[in-house]
Amino acid sequence: MASFDINNVRTRIDPARGLEPSPRLVPHCGEISCADCPVRSHAVCGGLELDVVHELAAILTFKEYGEGDPVFDEGEGADHYYVVTSGTVRLYKLMPDGRRQIIGFLYPGDVLGLHDDHMYSYSADALGETCLCRFPAGRLVALMRRFPGLEHRMLEATSHELVEAQANMLLLGRKTAMERVTSFLSRLADQAEARGEPPENLLLPMSRADIGDYLGLTTETVSRALSRLKAKGAIDLENKHVRLRDREVIRDMTGDS
Amino acid sequence: MASFDINNVRTRIDPARGLEPSPRLVPHCGEISCADCPVRSHAVCGGLELDVVHELAAILTFKEYGEGDPVFDEGEGADHYYVVTSGTVRLYKLMPDGRRQIIGFLYPGDVLGLHDDHMYSYSADALGETCLCRFPAGRLVALMRRFPGLEHRMLEATSHELVEAQANMLLLGRKTAMERVTSFLSRLADQAEARGEPPENLLLPMSRADIGDYLGLTTETVSRALSRLKAKGAIDLENKHVRLRDREVIRDMTGDS
């Protein structure tokens, strides 16, 4: 027995310990081992010694999520860390009256579950079919103690998130609606480029309402901004497909220079 | 010789190595050694083994700043980390046209210089007379490698900052002007309480313009919100002195529940 399934939770056993992957493949996650994990190169686990990777593999479990499935809720005890292996995760905070602020969208290789004071500071759910690998917090912390390189990678990941959050504070506090939308498109293009995809042709995995809640705007305002960009000939737009006709023109509209 | 002065930079030599503090006292920093540093208990260096503290003391230098003195600028090479020992530091981002977003205000015990990709992601300057102790980044990183407990503390500090930044994203993206101002006052009261000061009696070290640039508002809007709170009898207000007449009333206006 190399893996088993309980409640949609798939436990991975370290192949290095003489166990082999299950022959049954998971629909979209794939029955990947850390050794050939597609996201390892740019994830927290990337660039680590093999013995650390093996120890990580020993404590992780895979889990699949469908559209809108919750991963965890703000305020819950933070008992797990997660790494996205496929799909997209939406992080958000809710106000008692229902107003929502989306904190970020996570893509394969990103970590979630970073917290302070043993409580999740935001809620997380899946945007479409998504697969996460999950680490019990206590055991991961123990591993960080034994392997300082792992803690170093966590610090790097956290610092990176912090820098992004600060950039979003500027966006939310000081940019106009059009600047926010073009900043958003520009960043999506950069991310696509970093993944080796064509940066001009974007497929938005999230709704207009999600974009609005991320940019501090309403759906209508997002829609209007996109329509104006289309009318100006800056983008082609058909529903979730956006094509940046000139990335420089978009960049010049972000307010960032 | 226990310390010397070059360009307003005061180098501390580790007292544990047999050197003693200079008899000449610095105006507001005090000629403190790490052993009796007033901020150590709640700073990064708190809770660390004594040998780590000694090594930290060996690489740090003190530096004083006056009102508005720059500490570093966004985009510069991040060659130092800093810890606030007295005063207040203002972190901010500027847009090319002069719009400013204040990322945070730092008080004694807080770290600055956290970064990504070896570049400061924001600018920092002093709010009034301020004293920082400064660590060369390379040497601090080397210490973190030797003493994993230090890196652990840095991770904790960074995680804490991240959680705060995310809370500010909700504030900037979704709260009304009045909710932002009451959230700000409420947080100042909490911080004062944490420091053991009376949480009802606040002294704002920053201008209305600073508060506005922190909350994504104009000075006028901040002033109007404060005036309305005063008119309602929720606060007493005389210039920089704010007295919360009922902390619960203020809290109920933050939108956070």
Place this chain on the structure above:
DNA sequence: CGGGAAGTTGAAGAGCGTCAAAAGTAGTGG
């Protein structure tokens, strides 16, 4: 196909920004 959700577009309104002026505060030098 058909029904419900998501997206677009328009018109009206509110909240905050802008501009302007007055009042208050602080620092400087006689």
Place this chain on the structure above:
DNA sequence: CCACTACTTTTGACGCTCTTCAACTTCCCG
């Protein structure tokens, strides 16, 4: 100690951007 000046804060009037509300269209999935 007071007068002078420069800056900060407050207050008011007005305008603009974005939100709200509503109708319509498009997309998606059974």
